[in-house]
Amino acid sequence: MSGADFLNLVIAALLLAGVYAAMAVGMTVIYGVMKIVNLAHAGFLMLGAYFVYELYERGGVDPLLGVVLAFPVFFLLGVGLHRTLIRRLPVSDQPTLASLLLLFGLWLVLQNLGYLIWGNADRAILTPRTLSVLRLGPITIPTVRLVVFAGAAAALAALELVLHRTWFGRAVRALMQNRDAGRLVGVDVEGTARVAFGVGIAFAGAAGGMLAMLYSFSPDFGSPFLLRAFVIIVLGGLESFAGVAAGALVLALLETFSIQVLPASYQPAIAFSLLVVALAVLPGGLAGLWAGLRAKRRRWA
Amino acid sequence: MPPPLLRVERLTKTFAGLAALQDVSFELERGGIYGLIGPNGAGKTTLLAILAGALRPTAGRVVFEERDLTGMPAFAAVRHGIVRTHQVPRPFRTLSVLDNVEVGIRFGRGKAAAEEAGPAAGSAAMRILERVGLTHHARAVAGTLSVGDQKRLELARAIAARPSLLLCDEVCSGLTAPETESVLRLLREIRQAGTTILYVEHDLKAIMAVCDRVIVMDHGQKLAEGTPAEVQRDPAVVEAYIGGEVGKGDPAGTAGAAGAGGAAGTGEA
């Protein structure tokens, strides 16, 4: 493999990692605050894809703008769902089976709605941007991937700002560390959970739109990405945002480079195997590994 | 001299750089009731968890009946005879009280008990419930019991597993004086029946009343060891609890004040 090829692959992986991170971060927010594993995440990815698609096909709205619009729309959707369904779940410090099954049921419902409204034909978002390519010397970057990456990076940066500069962000970080302590110091747990759920769904919808710009989709669009999201947040350590970035990078690199050696049909198995390995070998994820290494270093100092 | 039942050698446990236990060593003779006291955060529950196999130590050894049990998982520790109760009761909520105790009976130490099934096990469970005074709740669902009754269930379950060393974690906290008395009486009965007890408690009056020897811990280290009287007089102990001057006030009064302060506190790591 030539140097240029290698560089192209790395860049492709980086761009993919950005989108993957945006896709996974929604689950992390929800899990961190509410200890709920959002199995319906896939359903919202799918809805987000169709949302952006419809805006483009019917309203001529640029898909990138569609993604931006997806944030508030899906935020409201998430808040609404929390008010009606999610808050009825038993509260716990551990993920409960009830939440798992409820969200799985929701996913089935969303999938069916997708089939009802849009049928099961594959759709794609094709803009002039889709086929254009940027050339910087030996490096070739599909424009759409760069654009999507920029969108993902902007969204993640905004999230970082929110987490560290706003009351909501502080509340989220407090609840992620210790829910009871958070309540004791006056954090409105249910209100924060509601907003967190909204944010999680907002990211899911917007990420779905971003992915729709890169891949074709149908109502069961979410499934392969759901597994990927699991891999990423488990690799990342389930509650660490930096971990999500690290996990997304690892997965993207692995996928991008493995296409060179493995037949395409084996691709899905990569994510799955990585998932099982990550769960079995790195229970704390990369974040846990990092924390453990830091602690060891501290002791030697 | 018979060998000690339990020998703890230089036990250390760190959590991400924080030392919960540092170099703790002591011995327990068979047949005694040993108290383990110390201010909040002293590491008492951590020590019990390691002895019971629920946590692995970072360093050090746990030698029980001359066998090295260091790092052995919890269920294996039970097979050898070490059983603990939990500071915050953890009943099997949807099972009946009787079934909770039956878990202890059927999985506890000793092969003979493992084969007990059906009616035989049922009556053994009832006998244990009699000892702790829970027979009227035998068929109640464990999750519906009051906290006091749940604590008694904790003790009943642990006893059911036929320990040779029973680790009690604050079995009296939150109980009224007469309830405390009956628990202490039960502990003495258990000791009478041949079980050694290591008893963690904040209520110093209870400790001083029932224990043969007391181990005092603070900040993860063993501070002092001796009879209740010796320990009460130890200046280092007084300092740890009160942070006050040496020799001030009388031991009984000091113990009472510390007991009131301690009993109000919650458990530590």
Next chain:
Amino acid sequence: MGRLEGEEAPLGMTAAPAAAATAEDGGGGRSRSSRAAAAAARISPWLLGAALAALPLIGPGPNLIRLLFVTLVWVTASVAWNLLGGFGGQVSFGFAVFYGLGAYAAAVALNAGLDPVSSCLLAAGVATVASLAIGLPTFRLKGPYFAIATIGVSEAVRVVMTNVSATGGASGYRVMERGAFHQLQHFYSALGLAAGAVAISVLVRRSRLGLALVAVREDEDAAADLGVNPLRAKLLAHAIAAALTGAAGGLHARYAAYVNPQGEFAFAISVAILLMPIIGGVGTIWGPVIGACIYGLVHDEIIAAFPQLHLLIYGSLLIVIVLFEPAGIVGLLRRLVRAGDRRGRQGGRGGQEGQDGRGRAHAAAAP
């Protein structure tokens, strides 16, 4: 019924006050309705079994037999899943892997000339070995992490099987059996397997393993603190469940005379296998049977009547069950019986439990 008096409150939702009412009922003071219900509950399985066994004598059409056959296969898988998921509380989303491995093992064995019974045993054996390989790494994980890992495993195996050309890859694999096709033979095999599964379920529930599983489900660490070896209990339940599910897959493979990865290892199969016990009553003996009967008999109707809506229906059902009646149909029946009880005993005066009509736990005992 059984030693375990406490009422199951699955999915982490306490039904404590309702259960306390049952516990205090004890033996005396039961109204006619609940005694009748208890008697009916004891006799009906036998009646049902006898009815099913005698059914072919009244000459139903082959379509009905086929429907019953498929339902009985589902019953086996559903009861099997419940051993690990209901008794043990380890919710696997990947049981299709055992169903599929059993199906393929039986298919390969039959084509190699092995007799049907041995093929079925081989199917069970292969699935059992797989359960150990899968269980050892995944049982270290709790709750949803375990569930997700099982999805990963099942999907990985599906992808691999799609690519293995020796068994036909994606296009599948035909079973060429010598001799005529006797539908009733298949029917009785399925009936026997299903009955066996229920019998095993009862035996496990009453055994030491059953007690271990329930303790692990409630509080794994507390169970270990009392001498239960959680990993051993999970692996055992997993193995038994896998064996039964694999046998079920094997039976079906022989009936259909064809296996393919998308059909046998589909995520939809894992979903169905877990949906059935949850609908019927997870953690009970008959809940999985009821759920499987409903699913098996109704699934075809639903597909026919509302061809585009079955996911919606099952998804909504799952949501409703989780929020309103986690104990499924069995829980619903129990509540109806208890309500009849109370009205019979107290003649209209409200009970002391302080629960609303839906029996939702108020101020559920929280740790």
